[in-house]
Amino acid sequence: MDLGEFEVYRIDSYGYDETPKTIAPKSRNFIVFKPRNAIEVSKILKFANERKIPVFVRGGGTGLSAGAVPTLDGILISTERMKEIEIDVRNRLAICEAGVTLDELTKAAEKHGLSFPPKPGAENATVGGIIATNAGGVRAMKFGVIRNYVLGLEVVLPDGRIMKFGGKTIKNSAGYPLLQLFIGSEGTLGVITKAIIRLLPQLRDMSMLAIPFRNIEDAMEYSIETCRKLTPLGLEYMEKRAVEIGESVSGKRWVSKEGEAHILSIFEHKWEAEESAEIAYSCNAIDVFLASPKEQRDLLDIRSKIYLGIKNRIIEILDICVPPASILEYLRKSDEIARKYGIDVITYGHVGDGNLHQHPLIFEGWERVYWNFRREIMRLAVEMDGTISGEHGIGEIKRDELAELFPEQYGIMRKIKEIFDPNGILNPGKIFK
Template sequence: MDWVEELGKICEVFPPSDAYRVDETPPLIAPEPAENFVVVKPENSVDVSEILKFANERGIPVFTRGGGTGLSGGAVPTANGILLSTEKMVEIEVDTENRVAVCGAGVTLKQLDRAAFKNGLSFPPHPGAETATVGGMIATNAGGVRALKYGTMRNYVLGLEFVLASGKILRVGGRTVKNSSGYSLLHLLIGSEGTLGVVTQATLRLFPAMKDITVLAAPFQRMEDAMSCVVEISSKMLPMALEFMERRAVEIGERVSGRRWVSREGEAHLLMIFERFDEAEEAAEIAENKGAIDVFVATGKREQDDLMAVRGLIYEGLRNEIIEILDACVPPAKIADYWRKSNELAEKYGIELVTYGHAGDGNVHQHPLIYDGWENTYFEFRKKLLELAVSYGGVISGEHGIGTVKIQELAEICPDQYRIMKEIKSLFDPRGILNPGKVVLPNHG
C-alpha cells in the first residue's frame, strides 16, 4: 500500500488494532478481515470529503465503521484499504423547540438518550446496543424491541449530511417531519450499509419524555394461541413491545441471567410492555381469554427488570453455541405457522433451532446451533428457510441488514430488487470503493 504515506499528508493515519477487524457477527459466518488496511478518524464531513476524494481517485476501498455492533459483517474491512471510523464525530445539539437532535455519526445511543433526557425529551425506539452509533443505526435501519409502537430508525431521521464516493457533501431533509420534495435520497441512504455514501451527521426526531411502564408475562401451551393473543392485542392497542420466546429460549434466558421467569410450562411465552396501565389490564384479559396458563403483572422495577433480563440475555447465553442469528421478518399473524414449518425444515436437516423475537412486528430471531459438518448443509437450509419467510409475505432481514452474510440469498430470492440495487450502487459509487462486497457484489462478481 504505497499510498499510505501520501494519505498521511491529508489526515492522521493509525495502524489497525484487532478491534477494528471484527464486528459482532458470529465467528462461523463472519467475513475474513483484510490483512492490510489503515484506520482514519475524521472529525467532520470536510475531513471525510478529503479522504474519499483521495480514495476515489486511486480506487482504494473505504469501509465505514461506527460502534461495531452489527451482526452481518457490514463493518468488517474485507479488502486492503481504508477503515473510516466515525468515533470522533460526537457533537450533539438538542433543539428543544423543534424536538430534534442534530448528531454526529459517531454519537452513541447511550449519549443520544442522555442528551434527550437532560432536555426533558426522549428517543423512544432504542434500536440497538447502547454502544451502537447513530451512523451505524441509520446504515442498517436498526429496529429493536420497541419498533411495534415507535418504529425503526427510518421513522426518526429527518435530515442527513453525507459524503458521496466522489467527495461531494450533500445535505438532505431538515428539521421538519413532512417532506415531499421529490425522490427521497434521505430514505435511500437509510439502510444502505455504507455502500452509497458516508453519513456524517443526522437530524433525529425526539419525543416527549416516556412514561412509567407495566410489564406482563404470559405463557401459553400452544404457539398458535400466543400469536392469536398478539394479533388481538395489536388490533386494540399499541404496546411498547410484544416479545415472544419458545420454551427453550426461556430456559436459556433464565440460566444466563440468573433470574426466574413466571413458568417454564407451555411452548410459547409472551413478554408485553405498556406505557398505560389500563392497556395492560385489557391485554391481560385478552391473554386469559386466549388460554394463557397464567398472566403475571410486574409493576415493581425489580420484577420488571427480572422479566426483561430473561428475554434480553438469551443471545448472550447462546453466543458460543450458534452458527448465526437469523432475523427474518414475517407478518405477525403468520409467526406460529412459520415457526412450526421452520422447525420441520430444521428437523429434516438435523438442525436444532432456538427461536424468539419481536412478535408485534413479526421479526423472528432464530439461532441454528452448531453441528458436525454444518458447512456442508447449513447454507442450503438457510436459503430454504428464508424462502419460507418470503413466501409468507415476509423479508429475509428485518433489522440486521444484508452485509456480507446474506448477499447470495438477496440475489437469488429477490433478483429484481437486487438488480435495481446494483444499478443504484453504480450510480452513487461508480468505482465501487464504498464498503465493497456488502449488500451487493461488484458487477464483475
C-alpha cells in the first residue's frame, strides 16, 4: 500500500475525548487518517496489521471512557468523512456510514416523517460511535438502546476484509448473531463503516411533567409506581444541586425552587402524564408542573447542560446501572461509602432504567482514597445484579474493574478478541490491557 494516496494529519485535538482530564490517559504520538469509505479503511488496516501498528478509531470524540484516546504510538482513523446516508422509506430504514452524526440521522429521518427513537446525549456523536458503545439515553426505558435498532453492519476486520453482518430484516435466525458482537465492542474487533438502522414513525407530541419532591425516598417511590403502571419515554432524576448547575449553564429557570429531588417525566401521550401526575401526588410530590412545548425545550436544555457545568470540577462520571427498584437502596449504600472516604458526589440519571450518573467532586488529596471508593461503588452495583457501565462503555478507564468483577466473562471476551484481532492492533488498551 502506498500511504501517499491518503492525506495524513497530526491533529492534537484528536488526542482526547470528553473523558474528564483528571482520569483521562495521556495520548501518544499518532497520525490521523480520514478515509472516505470502507475500501480506504481496508487498505489502512491491512497495512497496519502486516506491520503490527496500533490503530485507534474516532467518531465524534464525545466518549466518556477514553475509548478513542490513542494511548500508544500509531494510527488514528477518523470516520468524519464517511457521511453518506440513505432513507429507505418503504422499509423504514436508514442506511448510513459511520461518520453520520446523530443530529444528521435524526434530521434525515424526520424529513420523511420517521424518527430514530434512542436519544444519547450528544447530538454530534456519530453512528459508528454510538453503535460501538451501545449507547442508551433518555428514552431507553420505552424504546430500548442502540442495539435494538441495528439490523445490519458493514465492518472492516483488522486484516482488511470487508464483512457484512445482518441485513434489512428484523427477523434473522440464520446461525450465530455475529452482528451483535460488534455492538458495544468499542472498536476492538473491527471498524464499523456502515449501518442499517431501524426507524419508527415520528412522535407527534410529547407530554412532560416536572415534579419536585422533598426527599429522594418519595421521588424513587413515584418512579417505581409510574413504571409499574405506565411506560414513560423517560424518567430523569436530578438532585437539587444538579438542577442548579443546569440552570446556571443554560440560563433557563427550573419550574420550582422547592424540593431536594426532582423528576422529569416524559410521556408519548397526555393521558399517561395525567395518570402519572396522580401517582406523583400520592407519593407526596410538592407539586406537579405540566410543561408547554417551550417549557419542555427549556427543561431538557437544563438537563442536558448539567455535565457541561460540572465536568471541570469532577474526578470522573460514574455510569452505574442497577435494577430500577433497587436505586434507593443503591444510593443509600453508595452515600455511606462516599462519606467513609470523605467524597462529595452529585447525582442525576435515567432512573426509569436504573442508570445513574454520579459525579465525585475533586478535592485535595483525592488520589489517595478515590480508587478504593470507586472499586467499592462498582462492586456494590454488581452485587445488586447491576453493572459498572450502563451506556458509556468500558474504554480504558474501567477495564481493570471489568476484569476483576466479571472474570469468567472477561476471559471469554478476550478469546473472541484474539479470534478477530490476533495481532491486537485495534484499539489496544480499550476493554483489555
